[in-house]
């Protein structure tokens with residue numbers, strides 16, 4: 001099935017400036033898309049558009065067969081930097097449970113299945129031991145993995161990651177690559193923004209290359225080898 005389809009989709013934060021223009025692409029179940037381009041090229045904008053946080057001002061965008069806002073409950077999102085105030089008195093477990101709430105929708109309390117899902121997500125990112133710790137007291141790398149757990153805990157059909165490899169050491173990089181591979185094998189589609197061509201080649205099937213005046217979409221092989 002097609003997970004993401006964009007036809008001449010343009011995005012804007014306000015009515016006067018187009019932040020990202022004329023994106024055309026198609027991504028299927030289990031495929032992974034790398035967003036590559038310099039700062040300001042529109043990588044975060046595209047992720048926010050897929051989440052339905054900013055509108056398409058022209059063209060069309062279909063996410064999991066629906067308009068973006070409607071699909072957002074089936075999407076996991078890891079923002080570029082954590083959006084949790086370090087003073088906020090919340091444990092790692094509670095942060096990950098927040099990701100679970102998003103998929104529950106209104107009028108449902110979390111049950112034992114949700115608590116189990118939280119524990120599993122924490123195990124997958126190697127943070128089971130830290131579950132009860134104050135989120136703000138964790139190291140930067142641990143907070144980043146906590147945000148990843150929050151993004152995957154709802155067992156999303158599509159996972160969006162904004163620069164997830166930034167600041168990771170080699171072993172954490174390998175672990176993240178492996179986790180992304182497992183998720184893809186179970187049918188999850190992935191969109192990941194990165195500056196790193198090597199990561200894109202290792203983790204992704206497709207590339208959306210964003211430049212100021214030119215946008216290119218294709219398979220990793222066709223886009224990245226033509227650059228070299």
Ligand code: ADP
Pocket residue numbers: 013014019020037038039040041042043044045046
């Ligand atoms: P990247 O993630 O590739 O660094 P962005 O998506 O953040 O790029 O930026 C793309 C364009 O959108 C830039 O011209 C930027 O100035 C503009 N932009 C980003 N965030 C906002 C915002 N909150 N309000 C208005 N314009 C924005």
Ligand code: ADP
Pocket residue numbers: 051053072073075076077078079083099102150151
């Ligand atoms: P609300 O509409 O409830 O105010 P937003 O959609 O504006 O929430 O998102 C608030 C924060 O929640 C975002 O900054 C982002 O970090 C996180 N978030 C958004 N969508 C998702 C998602 N699908 N999965 C996990 N976290 C998300």
